[in-house]
Amino acid sequence: MLVVQNLTKTFGGVHAVTDVSFAVTAGEMLALIGPNGAGKSTCFNMLGGQIRPDGGRILLAGTDISKATPRTICRLGVGRTFQITATFASMTARENVQTALTAHHRQTARVWQEADTLHVAEADALLAQVSLSAEAGRPAGILAYGDLKRLELAMALACNPKLLLMDEPTAGMAPAERAGLMALTAGLAQARGMAVLFTEHDMDVVFGTASRILVMDHGALIAQGDAAMIRADPRVRAVYLGTGFSSGGH
């Protein structure tokens, strides 16, 4: 469903991403790993439309989205979460999701209807899916970080995505929480038939959740395959040599 062809981005003279090609098939959990500075986030921001690529194509169900804005990409069915959570601090958790839902249903031009009354049931259902029902009425500005990560997930799900991009979904969370969030994501992906592409530093999370793994180093894709193949790959071993596979990487 998502095909990336020869994606390239340079910042000044720095080749952040060079000639990266891969594909995401429907329903799979695909991990993108690599050491710090390998180009994972740049790659992600090009997929999400936050950064415009210098070269290459990104095809979503056959449509080239390499020059599309984030909101077009969202409308085409790609949800995303950010490395540093981005939520609406002045709204409650429920209102955050409601706002995402009104955006999805293209109702934001309405100036008369009370926003609080729109999509309440749907918002509560999404919050329940990410186990955030208890926090529904609390402002996002005071939620704990792990809760914000889950709120972001609920907001990303509000546009009913076919593909979910998660940039370091477990960064800043306690190890126990990490496994929980990824298990939750995997369950949602399966239930919705949604593909998930995520970057991650925690190798336990990666090998425990991903059905397939992409490895980047110095802006290039150096390996892809299932967990066993990646573990055995000599180039991946060379990149990670000395740090060990289960390093937290923070």
Added chain:
Amino acid sequence: MTALLIQLLTGLAGASTLFLVAAGLTVIFGVTRVVNFSHGSLFMLGAYIGWTILSRLPRDPGSFALGVLLTGLATSAIGSAVEMVLLRRIYKAPELLQLLATFGVVLILQDATQAIWGPADLTLPRGPWLRSAVMILGERFPLYDLILIATGPLILGTIWLLFARTRWGTLVRAATLDREMVSALGVDQRRLFTSVFALGAGLAGIGGALVLPQGSANLQMDLSVITDAFVVVVVGGLGSLTGAYLAAVLIGVLQALGIVLLPKATLVVVFVVMACVLIVRPHGLLGRPLTATRTDAAAIAPIRPATPALLWAAAALLVLAIAAPLIVGPFVLSVLTDITIAILFAASLHVLMGPGGMASFGHAAWFGLGAYGTALAVKSLAAPMPLALLLAPIAAGGVALVFGALVVRLSGVYLAMLTLAFAQIVWAVAFQWSDVTGGDNGILGVWPPAWAGPASFYWISLVLCVGGAILLRRALYAPFGFALRASRDSALRAEAIGLNPNALRLAAFTLAGSAAGLAGGLAAYAKGSVFPTTISVGHSVDALVMVLLGGVQTMAGPIIGAIAYTGLFDALLLATGFWRAALGACILAIVLLFPQGIAGGFNRPGVAGSVKRTI
């Protein structure tokens, strides 16, 4: 051709003075992140102090230089004092409050200057060397202008050396990049900030003294120079000294050439150039994106719907307001009419400042466009009142739509300064285009028709203004308002869920512009006249004070603020000759005592408490 060259040189001479002011402004901003509105007042004080010193010194070049330097030292001391007494206390306040506080200083210094030197313009008797000229391509060109042309690069070079070669300069540059890091490294911020203020204030004072030989010391120069300096600093890039020089040359030359080539449109040309620069380079010619100062996410208080008690109180107040003409006399009724207009004016600005996250510093532009739109419709088209009142929001909203398309791309102080500059240009057009607007004399005789007496007009105003404010409030609680607030809280997330933050901001800008325009149209009828002062910086600040007085993060805030402020203002006007200084002192008191506004102080304790716990 020769005439153009001479004009070009004149422009370069003007650019040097402009640079002296802009340099201080940009360096102070770079280090302290404060946009110092009172910088123009230091320039004005430089002119007055310079006059006092220079008119007592012998009229030779040496004494002139000495006098100018002494003036610089004097304003430097005044600037440091302002920094130590006031600004030091508000470095952590939101940037708009800082801007407002420094405007309070402007008001106080205006009255102080008038009290010390009197209202008349002061000119300096010029010695023979100041009257001498050199021949350039067969034209006489003032020697003094050549000296001014050289002054700009000379000062730029000196400051550059100071920054490049001294430890102090290294600290200033480091603080411009990341002041928290510099502080974490153990540098005494207080001394660094004060010294930067001293330098900036000194430069502004020197600039003020340097204009004396060709101009005068007058009470209008503070606001006129600060507007130009804002334009220069924005075009050059906030915090960039070289950028400020380039922009000063660009603007100075444009102004000088514009006077010859397009005398009627000089201001518009300057504005168009500024707009073009900002479209291509949103951070100015040599500016870079500002490092985000790390603020608490929790500082943005959530907005809760009104409590039943508040709604009952509002309903009771509304009943009183409807019955008012039956109870009160004509004077109180006219004050009440003013208050209704102020409510809509403040409520419309609140849409931008609160949920929109756009700190507009030139909201009077829309009020004024509405007022002039109505007045012109009455005078030139003989339009009946309903049509004239309808034209007010259309005129203001239409211009807001066009100007907003540029503005919504910016944020923070860039946005504040650009809206201010635009309002100044609208003001200048109203002031200069006297064939249409009547210039300083304004447009008179805009009275409501006979069927609308004072009481009827008050009711019309009440319905339109309170109704308008309620509609705005309704929109803010509707999906539109939520989407707007979402764009303010996190543009990144808003885009990622399919919202278009710039389109939402533009819609809010247009909406707020139309509402302010309607308030302006009503004001034209209420006063029976329109004057350029409707568009002055002072009037924009009126709206800001009303909103801040009420508290930005509460929906009832602007209404409470409008009522309190209009009452305060009328009381001050009646009670004292120094109303500007009194108003300035009130502004400072508000900023220092209630950084969250009056209504903000009554935020629900439950929410406030839980926010505190997470910090």
